Amino acid sequence: MNIEIKYNSTVTLPNISKYVNDQKNSIVDYLVSLGHSKELALSLLKFDESDTSVIWLETDTKPFAVSCFAIKGKMAVVYFTSCDIQEHENLIYAELEKFLKSQKCTHIKQIVSLKDIAIIDKLKSKGFNQEFINLFKKV
Amino acid sequence: MDFKILGTEVDKKGSTLVIKHSGSLAFSPAYTFFIRQVADLIDNNHGMPYTLWNDDDCEIVWAEIEGKIVGMICYENTYVNDPIPFLAIQLTAVHDEYRQRGIHTVLNTYFENRAKELNCVAIRATVHVTNTVRLESTKKDKLNPLLTVMYKRLV
Numbered sequence: 001m002n003i004e005i006k007y008n009s010t011v012t013l014p015n016i017s018k019y020v021n022d023q024k025n026s027i028v029d030y031l032v033s034l035g036h037s038k039e040l041a042l043s044l045l046k047f048d049e050s051d052t053s054v055i056w057l058e059t060d061t062k063p064f065a066v067s068c069f070a071i072k073g074k075m076a077v078v079y080f081t082s083c084d085i086q087e088h089e090n091l092i093y094a095e096l097e098k099f100l101k102s103q104k105c106t107h108i109k110q111i112v113s114l115k116d117i118a119i120i121d122k123l124k125s126k127g128f129n130q131e132f133i134n135l136f137k138k139v
Numbered sequence: 140m141d142f143k144i145l146g147t148e149v150d151k152k153g154s155t156l157v158i159k160h161s162g163s164l165a166f167s168p169a170y171t172f173f174i175r176q177v178a179d180l181i182d183n184n185h186g187m188p189y190t191l192w193n194d195d196d197c198e199i200v201w202a203e204i205e206g207k208i209v210g211m212i213c214y215e216n217t218y219v220n221d222p223i224p225f226l227a228i229q230l231t232a233v234h235d236e237y238r239q240r241g242i243h244t245v246l247n248t249y250f251e252n253r254a255k256e257l258n259c260v261a262i263r264a265t266v267h268v269t270n271t272v273r274l275e276s277t278k279k280d281k282l283n284p285l286l287t288v289m290y291k292r293l294v
Binding site: 100113 | 189191221223225251254255259260263264265266267274277280282283284286288293
């Protein structure tokens with residue numbers, strides 16, 4: 001399989017925009033299944049498409065793995081990384097990091113739900129540390 | 140330097156607290172107090188050594204005793220138009236010599252009132268996992284853990 005690695009500085013390109021939205025919707029559904037409200041799930045994945053970069057893997061012009069992020073100085077804020085085929089997960093993370101290093105980023109940050117143990121464990125296995133907790137109170 | 144006096148309160152030791160507010164951290168009288176507290180937080184490994192706030196997106200409420208700043212809550216107001224509108228605390232701190240006097244609790248009440256005034260439905264605090272003192276005080280503030288911020292160093 002011939003895998004192409006692609007990058008764009010916005011998520012607005014038609015061919016990747018649909019894939020990003022499909023992935024985003026499935027993550028929102030997953031977060032709702034964990035017990036979060038849809039509003040919270042949407043706000044966790046909220047980003048400005050014209051100000052968010054995207055790196056993706058595709059074959060025969062069909063995307064199958066994607067990562068959406070924004071670079072803020074030396075910090076890269078990753079909104080989500082997702083793929084159709086589990087075996088390509090390491091590849092999309094590796095390509096993301098390679099790209100971020102080429103942009104002189106020194107740190108990656110990602111905010112995830114405390115209920116989403118699977119993503120916390122996955123990120124830990126990829127060298128992430130749980131540094132901060134976000135706490136909320138209704139007023 | 141624009142600010143407003145919100146009210147006066149009495150702390151647990153009987154001192155009068157003057158509560159003040161500025162709609163922008165930039166050029167507020169409490170700016171250097173905020174910066175010193177940020178530096179302490181970083182030195183204690185409870186904060187990241189980079190600037191993650193925008194002065195103009197932050198408001199600050201602080202307490203003074205006899206003209207001296209003894210505590211503050213600085214918060215970001217960029218989420219007030221979100222689907223779930225909330226205010227996000229950048230930093231809350233009480234001067235070393237004025238702790239255990241209920242000053243944070245007083246400030247937190249004013250902060251929550253400000254959130255209601257802006258039609259927010261929630262407030263948010265971000266706390267380092269090793270900051271046990273602040274994690275303990277979040278219980279008093281009735282804040283509930285919901286999200287975690289994960290970092291990876293690339294170099």
